[in-house]
Amino acid sequence: MDRDLLIQQVKSEYARLAQLENREHITNQAYSGVSPEAYYEKTLEKAIRDISTGKYDDCASGLQVVERIANRSTKARRIQNTIESTLHNMETAEEIMALEPNGKKTQDLKEKNERRAEAIPQMIREMKEELAREELDADSPNVIGGGGNG
Known part of the structure; x- marks a missing residue:
């Protein structure tokens, strides 16, 4: 599929989703504030960056790209x-141990x-490191040297 056409379809789909959520008054809580x-x-x-590099060349439509992005779980989320x-x-283990305070199972x-x-x-450290890595990868305005207008 033509990447420019794919980008236009993805733009339209995200605009539609944003407009739909504005109408439904979705709170910022669902989007981490x-x-x-x-x-x-x-x-x-x-x-757009990923489409431009060919990451979604196997997708037949912008909707398919948006669905793939929505269904992707980041490492930090996992x-x-x-x-x-x-x-x-x-x-759960604490509850079970309270019912049977003595014994091998306890x-x-x-x-x-x-x-x-x-x-x-250690898992918390890994999650924080991965969140930081994701911020850097996304050129976040929250990272020194990242994107943004500040």
Whole structure:
């Protein structure tokens, strides 16, 4: 597909989505405190860069590009999901241990929770590093030397 045509279709699709969300009064909370317009603008800029480099040459339409971007989970998000899952598992283990305070299963769960607790700080560091890497990759205005008009 022609990359210029693909870019125009992606622009139209993001404009449609932003307008739809403005009509529905979507809060900034869904976009980490960024307005939907700013979110879509930043996402569009990255999409245009990626289209220009051929990343989406296998896509048949702008809608397909937008869907692929929306369904992509960043590494930082996957780490965050792992942290949340680990914390949930720790809470569940605590509940099970409270029901049966003595026994082999309780001891095993206690040891697992200790290992989980030791792993969480490293996961948090990895997530922060990955978020910083993503900011740099996106030429964010929040990064010295990044994009923006400031």
